[in-house]
Amino acid sequence: MTSEFDLIQAFLKNFPRGQRVRLGPGSDCAAVSVAPGMQLVATTDAVVEGVHFDFPRFSPEDVGHKALAVNLSDLAAAGARPRWFLCALAVPKSGHVLQIARRISRGMAALGRASGCALIGGNVTAAAEWSITITALGEARRPLARHGARPGDAVAVIGSLGDAAAGLRSYPSPIAARAQRRPVPLVSEGLIATRFASAAIDVSDGFLQDLGHLCDESGVGAVVECSSLPLGRAARRLPDGMELALGGGEDYALLLAVPKRKLPALRKKVKFAEVGRIVRGRGIQLTELGQPRPLPRRSGFDHLRK
Amino acid sequence: MTSEFDLIQAFLKNFPRGQRVRLGPGSDCAAVSVAPGMQLVATTDAVVEGVHFDFPRFSPEDVGHKALAVNLSDLAAAGARPRWFLCALAVPKSGHVLQIARRISRGMAALGRASGCALIGGNVTAAAEWSITITALGEARRPLARHGARPGDAVAVIGSLGDAAAGLRSYPSPIAARAQRRPVPLVSEGLIATRFASAAIDVSDGFLQDLGHLCDESGVGAVVECSSLPLGRAARRLPDGMELALGGGEDYALLLAVPKRKLPALRKKVKFAEVGRIVRGRGIQLTELGQPRPLPRRSGFDHLRK
Numbered sequence: 001m002t003s004e005f006d007l008i009q010a011f012l013k014n015f016p017r018g019q020r021v022r023l024g025p026g027s028d029c030a031a032v033s034v035a036p037g038m039q040l041v042a043t044t045d046a047v048v049e050g051v052h053f054d055f056p057r058f059s060p061e062d063v064g065h066k067a068l069a070v071n072l073s074d075l076a077a078a079g080a081r082p083r084w085f086l087c088a089l090a091v092p093k094s095g096h097v098l099q100i101a102r103r104i105s106r107g108m109a110a111l112g113r114a115s116g117c118a119l120i121g122g123n124v125t126a127a128a129e130w131s132i133t134i135t136a137l138g139e140a141r142r143p144l145a146r147h148g149a150r151p152g153d154a155v156a157v158i159g160s161l162g163d164a165a166a167g168l169r170s171y172p173s174p175i176a177a178r179a180q181r182r183p184v185p186l187v188s189e190g191l192i193a194t195r196f197a198s199a200a201i202d203v204s205d206g207f208l209q210d211l212g213h214l215c216d217e218s219g220v221g222a223v224v225e226c227s228s229l230p231l232g233r234a235a236r237r238l239p240d241g242m243e244l245a246l247g248g249g250e251d252y253a254l255l256l257a258v259p260k261r262k263l264p265a266l267r268k269k270v271k272f273a274e275v276g277r278i279v280r281g282r283g284i285q286l287t288e289l290g291q292p293r294p295l296p297r298r299s300g301f302d303h304l305r306k
Numbered sequence: 307m308t309s310e311f312d313l314i315q316a317f318l319k320n321f322p323r324g325q326r327v328r329l330g331p332g333s334d335c336a337a338v339s340v341a342p343g344m345q346l347v348a349t350t351d352a353v354v355e356g357v358h359f360d361f362p363r364f365s366p367e368d369v370g371h372k373a374l375a376v377n378l379s380d381l382a383a384a385g386a387r388p389r390w391f392l393c394a395l396a397v398p399k400s401g402h403v404l405q406i407a408r409r410i411s412r413g414m415a416a417l418g419r420a421s422g423c424a425l426i427g428g429n430v431t432a433a434a435e436w437s438i439t440i441t442a443l444g445e446a447r448r449p450l451a452r453h454g455a456r457p458g459d460a461v462a463v464i465g466s467l468g469d470a471a472a473g474l475r476s477y478p479s480p481i482a483a484r485a486q487r488r489p490v491p492l493v494s495e496g497l498i499a500t501r502f503a504s505a506a507i508d509v510s511d512g513f514l515q516d517l518g519h520l521c522d523e524s525g526v527g528a529v530v531e532c533s534s535l536p537l538g539r540a541a542r543r544l545p546d547g548m549e550l551a552l553g554g555g556e557d558y559a560l561l562l563a564v565p566k567r568k569l570p571a572l573r574k575k576v577k578f579a580e581v582g583r584i585v586r587g588r589g590i591q592l593t594e595l596g597q598p599r600p601l602p603r604r605s606g607f608d609h610l611r612k
Contacts, residue, residue: 128434135441
């Protein structure tokens with residue numbers, strides 16, 4: 001039987017020490033120094049076995065990667081530079097616990113290294129199923145938020161839509177399967193966007209739902225031209241690819257409102273699709289090649305619906 | 307059927323906005339300003355239904371209180387002032403979900419207010435059982451850690467031992483039941499201790515186990531006189547109260563190593579029990595009225611043991 005302490009040791013082995021870390025991991029608390037003039041940006045997100053992933057569709061490395069990726073995507077949408085994270089692990093009492101934990105940490109550590117985000121603390125508990133709850137901490141001088149979009153702003157998308165949802169189907173294409181299992185948080189894109197955008201959100205629950213959040217918080221509406229949506233390479237080949245792009249979650253694209261006069265400068269720095277316009281009022285209207293198109297009935301993911 | 311968004315709304319209602327909070331809760335990211343010269347101290351801890359609590363032994367308010375309390379206790383041991391926290395909730399898909407969540411948040415919010423710790427963010431996901439994973443953030447100029455204890459230091463305990471473990475028994479006394487369900491994080495005591503102690507840890511896994519961690523990280527050993535241990539009011543009345551004090555977890559007392567010359571000054575500021583001495587070498591030796599006493603066989607809690 002694996003002990004909690006063996007598991008922690010095995011888990012920690014893959015992680016190098018971060019910058020400006022005075023304490024942790026391995027202590028009850030971590031201590032870090034936030035750079036002068038920077039705000040601390042914090043986010044927490046969980047992936048749960050049977051809800052967000054299943055073995056063996058996901059390898060343990062995939063799970064570790066994705067658990068961190070979904071948090072880094074939130075930092076990216078805030079235009080924050082990832083620095084540190086804490087990882088709370090819930091572990092079933094049976095199965096190849098130590099081996100799985102080691103492999104989860106390997107996938108997580110690789111992404112942590114690649115994005116400059118260091119593990120500084122965590123927790124282990126028993127539970128009915130595997131779950132990983134990460135709190136990621138970043139720094140930003142002026143973090144982006146959902147509010148702040150103004151009528152007249154362009155609606156822009158960095159990254160692509162629909163592939164992650166396509167990856168949930170039976171027999172997905174390798175591209176779709178990878179989009180679902182190994183989402184890429186658009187960290188450097190977010191750092192660029194923060195200099196131009198008036199509001200931002202990452203597409204985790206579905207494009208329409210997340211645009212709805214951005215609009216609601218900004219007190220505005222939006223018009224979206226569907227033919228301009230950047231469908232992913234897998235979604236593009238599916239007859240209902242557009243529906244997946246509009247309603248499927250977990251794409252981790254960045255959805256921005258950008259003042260029109262800033263579009264040319266943004267275009268020089270990063271590739272994005274201009275998909276619509278922020279308008280006065282409330283609600284989202286869709287067009288397809290200029291013609292009104294009805295909203296899909298189910299427009300996103302709700303964790304508590306069956 | 308409760309939606310994720312209804313649940314978030316109901317949960318957030320009990321929490322006032324914190325200080326120096328630029329963003330959150332309700333956003334994907336929170337943004338806060340750490341005071342100049344302060345280190346950010348961060349910790350994460352989870353409570354899981356069936357592992358750390360069961361309904362109806364715990365009320366939802368108890369669960370909310372305890373989930374935050376165990377995190378604040380870690381900040382207390384670091385001598386950090388609690389400021390902000392993030393709360394990741396895992397919710398079963400059936401049952402009186404909204405009502406329970408509302409009551410959990412009520413217990414949590416009361417403790418948050420009392421300790422000056424503001425909710426700034428969170429997450430909701432479905433899962434097989436209720437669980438609450440909190441990441442608490444505090445500030446400290448010079449955080450205490452497990453390492454730093456020196457031979458000759460006194461071993462001191464603030465708070466009492468054994469009652470929380472007594473609260474796990476059948477038909478516990480009201481005092482023991484309360485110690486188990488409503489642990490009090492010793493936040494102000496930790497803020498005092500940080501000016502005197504060379505190392506600290508909170509007693510979450512059991513006195514001997516946590517003293518073992520402190521000693522291992524400091525590269526020292528300890529001698530403890532059992533008759534000096536501050537048994538709680540419930541443990542004191544039980545024939546095996548001493549065993550509960552040594553091995554039972556969840557007391558959330560503060561365990562300190564304090565240079566001898568600083569003891570008088572510390573005594574003027576806070577009540578504590580001097581229970582032993584840090585010594586050269588490794589391992590913990592127990593005495594009872596000066597006579598050697600064997601170590602108990604099972605000396606603490608391991609989350610992954612059955």
